[in-house]
Amino acid sequence: MIALAWQIFFLAAVIVIVRFILGHTFADRLIALDVLGQMMILFFIYLAIENSTPIYLDIALTFALLLFIGTVAVSKWIRKEGVRR
Amino acid sequence: MITDILLLISSISALLGAIGMLRFKDCYTRIHAATMISVGGVMLALVVVAFEYFGTVYSVKAILIFIFFALTNPVSSHVIVNAAHRTGIVPENLKKDDLR
Amino acid sequence: MGNLFRQAGTFLLLYISWILFTYSLNFQELAAGLVMSLVVTYIIHNFTDFSIADYFFNPFKAANFLVYTIVFLFAEVRSHMSVARSVITGKTNPAIVKILPDFKSELGRALLANSITLTPGTVSVAIDKNLYVHCLNYRKDEKIDFLFTKYGRKVFL
Numbered sequence: 001m002i003a004l005a006w007q008i009f010f011l012a013a014v015i016v017i018v019r020f021i022l023g024h025t026f027a028d029r030l031i032a033l034d035v036l037g038q039m040m041i042l043f044f045i046y047l048a049i050e051n052s053t054p055i056y057l058d059i060a061l062t063f064a065l066l067l068f069i070g071t072v073a074v075s076k077w078i079r080k081e082g083v084r085r
Numbered sequence: 086m087i088t089d090i091l092l093l094i095s096s097i098s099a100l101l102g103a104i105g106m107l108r109f110k111d112c113y114t115r116i117h118a119a120t121m122i123s124v125g126g127v128m129l130a131l132v133v134v135a136f137e138y139f140g141t142v143y144s145v146k147a148i149l150i151f152i153f154f155a156l157t158n159p160v161s162s163h164v165i166v167n168a169a170h171r172t173g174i175v176p177e178n179l180k181k182d183d184l185r
Numbered sequence: 186m187g188n189l190f191r192q193a194g195t196f197l198l199l200y201i202s203w204i205l206f207t208y209s210l211n212f213q214e215l216a217a218g219l220v221m222s223l224v225v226t227y228i229i230h231n232f233t234d235f236s237i238a239d240y241f242f243n244p245f246k247a248a249n250f251l252v253y254t255i256v257f258l259f260a261e262v263r264s265h266m267s268v269a270r271s272v273i274t275g276k277t278n279p280a281i282v283k284i285l286p287d288f289k290s291e292l293g294r295a296l297l298a299n300s301i302t303l304t305p306g307t308v309s310v311a312i313d314k315n316l317y318v319h320c321l322n323y324r325k326d327e328k329i330d331f332l333f334t335k336y337g338r339k340v341f342l
């Protein structure tokens with residue numbers, strides 16, 4: 001069952017990358033970048049379930065922390081500067 | 086058995102969110118699909134980890150990541166949408182607009 | 186300085202979560218956690234006039250919070266179904282709706298906006314005194330904030 005979950009997950013990640021390339025305002029790209037980071041977290045959680053070595057959860061936690069800080073910093077900067085595209 | 090079904094539901098939910106991000110028209114509706122990925126994908130997978138290693142260190146760690154994710158994910162989503170609205174991206178074909 | 190003593194619950198919460206993350210009772214871990222929790226609590230007390238930990242160590246509020254969590258879980262599943270249907274059919278009906286939460290505390294309004302944003306289908310766009318929510322499937326007869334304000338009033342007020 002985990003193999004099928006891996007395949008569906010990689011299809012979803014490819015679709016999000018397509019959105020990141022296509023998106024024409026900054027908000028679309030920022031949302032796609034945020035979602036790509038969350039898919040990275042999902043990748044590590046699936047790896048933890050598949051290999052039965054849950055040490056990957058530490059990596060997932062660190063990634064979630066850095067992702068939150070990065071997204072808030074970038075979007076506060078854009079809100080202050082008023083960059084359109 | 087139940088963890089396998091939950092795992093499959095989480096990956097299908099991530100796929101539906103990604104298709105929604107591709108199909109919807111403007112960034113205000115796309116962020117609903119992004120919320121669907123983060124809640125239905127990541128948080129459900131964390132619940133799967135907490136069930137599978139129940140009672141060990143790692144289930145405690147998974148529950149802590151769950152709480153952290155539930156507290157921080159709406160903040161980043163709200164900050165993106167607020168910046169988009171502040172810089173003047175107008176939402177398309179609204180039925181009703183109180184913020185004007 | 187008086188505010189610093191009000192943050193004792195915050196310090197306790199930080200220390201407990203440190204112990205849970207490291208998951209060992211070694212002396213060095215405990216000492217490092219004590220120092221870090223004290224520093225973080227001292228930084229926090231300049232910015233806040235409330236304590237998050239009041240909600241966790243009060244049994245009445247904790248029981249109400251449990252009820253709120255169960256209600257929130259059902260709303261979550263229902264709105265997941267709604268957004269999935271909207272993705273497959275491609276029909277959307279967006280609107281921006283104003284909500285007057287009339288909660289007195291800042292923490293209550295922040296947590297209400299948090300739980301509104303965490304359900305897919307509704308995202309909070311701006312907050313001044315009111316709360317402006319962009320929702321995906323807008324219907325005239327349905328009040329989207331009904332469940333959250335009704336049960337959240339018992340917890341967050």
